Amino acid sequence: MAWLRRPQYWCVNHRCSHALNDRIFSQAEYARADGCCRLEPGCNAALVRGEDRDRRASALATALAAGAIAAVGVTAAQALQNWYRPPPLAHIRFAQAQTETSDDGQTVEIEIRRDALLAAAVDVEYETRDGTALQSSDYVGARGQLHFAPGERRKHMKVTLLRDASHQKPKRHFTLVLPNVAATPDHRITIAPPSVPPSDPASTEALVLSASRIAKDIADLRMKQHVADEMMAASRNDAGAYAAYRNRLAAASGDLGRARERYLQELGQLRRLPAAAVLDTVDALVQRFERDGFAQQAKAARVMKRHLIEIIDGHTPTMDRWVEELLEVIPRVTQPVRDPTTV
Numbered sequence: 027m028a029w030l031r032r033p034q035y036w037c038v039n040h041r042c043s044h045a046l047n048d049r050i051f052s053q054a055e056y057a058r059a060d061g062c063c064r065l066e067p068g069c070n071a072a073l074v075r076g077e078d079r080d081r082r083a084s085a086l087a088t089a090l091a092a093g094a095i096a097a098v099g100v101t102a103a104q105a106l107q108n109w110y111r112p113p114p115l116a117h118i119r120f121a122q123a124q125t126e127t128s129d130d131g132q133t134v135e136i137e138i139r140r141d142a143l144l145a146a147a148v149d150v151e152y153e154t155r156d157g158t159a160l161q162s163s164d165y166v167g168a169r170g171q172l173h174f175a176p177g178e179r180r181k182h183m184k185v186t187l188l189r190d191a192s193h194q195k196p197k198r199h200f201t202l203v204l205p206n207v208a209a210t211p212d213h214r215i216t217i218a219p220p221s222v223p224p225s226d227p228a229s230t231e232a233l234v235l236s237a238s239r240i241a242k243d244i245a246d247l248r249m250k251q252h253v254a255d256e257m258m259a260a261s262r263n264d265a266g267a268y269a270a271y272r273n274r275l276a277a278a279s280g281d282l283g284r285a286r287e288r289y290l291q292e293l294g295q296l297r298r299l300p301a302a303a304v305l306d307t308v309d310a311l312v313q314r315f316e317r318d319g320f321a322q323q324a325k326a327a328r329v330m331k332r333h334l335i336e337i338i339d340g341h342t343p344t345m346d347r348w349v350e351e352l353l354e355v356i357p358r359v360t361q362p363v364r365d366p367t368t369v
Contacts, residue, residue, distance in 0.1 A: 036116050036208060037063040039071035040141050048116050048143060076116065076208035116208040117142040118150055121180075124214040129164070130294075131189025136202060136213055138181045140174050148174040151206045152183060158198040159217055164188055165200060187217060195219060227307075230299055234307045234327075237292035237334075240285055242326040245355040247282040252353070254278055286345050293330075297337050305331065325355040 035051040037044045044051075044063055051063070051073055063069045121137035138150065153169040154161065161167035166186040174181060185202060199216040254275035261267040296304050308331045315324035333348050 035073040120213040126216040129190040157200045159200040238327040241330040245352040250278040
């Protein structure tokens with residue numbers, strides 16, 4: 027029933043009055059003008075086909091209106107004819123056709139623009155659609171509506187990407203579409219694995235050394251946190267000492283949170299290097315620490331190696347468990363001695 031669908035065309039020249047007014051060109055006008063806008067002198071821009079107008083609802087309304095004329099008169103018939111009202115929006119577009127980003131997990135901001143009919147308020151629908159990237163696995167699906175107020179030209183929306191801890195997924199993509207805009211514009215978002223830096227023994231050793239030191243810092247900070255917590259419990263009858271140990275606990279907790287973030291970042295960088303070279307470097311570093319008498323640092327490096335192997339094997343980082351494992355690097359204080367004078 028092709029006769030119930032009517033092609034619609036728009037001029038895309040933003041300087042043309044027909045484009046600015048969203049004038050719809052019919053199939054006959056399109057054919058007569060050889061696919062160009064020739065109604066305004068000097069335009070001659072190619073006409074772009076939008077979504078065909080579905081006339082089935084309009085034909086049904088017209089048929090119902092014809093019956094209503096005899097029954098209830100012209101007023102009811104006109105109301106039925108006004109029931110179906112296209113057209114789709116036009117002159118709404120993405121500022122860029124595509125975006126490429128890494129799979130480290132971040133939020134991508136997409137700009138949507140309006141080029142004409144600025145005096146009116148417009149609601150633009152958007153939704154994400156899977157490609158080779160999948161919702162809930164590679165990104166957080168989004169669906170909603172953007173409201174352009176009168177005079178507003180630009181709107182921004184955000185799409186959240188999910189971090190690939192294994193860094194083993196290939197390049198993949200999904201699209202953001204505007205379903206109620208003419209021709210359904212789409213924006214392609216490509217997720218690429220992070221680039222692998224060249225393997226350099228000196229830089230690898232420096233990175234391993236830095237990560238092992240952060241591991242030892244985490245052990246020290248977790249022990250400080252543990253001691254401050256127990257000293258607070260032992261000092262509840264002394265308001266001054268209790269407040270001092272509470273401040274110690276807050277400071278240790280803040281430093282521990284920052285150290286945890288740095289630790290994950292360092293292990294993430296090591297994950298991108300050749301695994302064999304990194305693990306060999308850790309073993310060599312452990313031997314050096316033991317030879318030089320840094321027993322706790324050597325233990326921290328061994329624990330760090332286990333954590334790194336988990337990431338290399340594709341497991342999700344479990345930082346809370348890792349912190350408790352690093353705590354075992356330092357002997358636990360079982361009976362803290364209360365000494366407020368040293369606070």
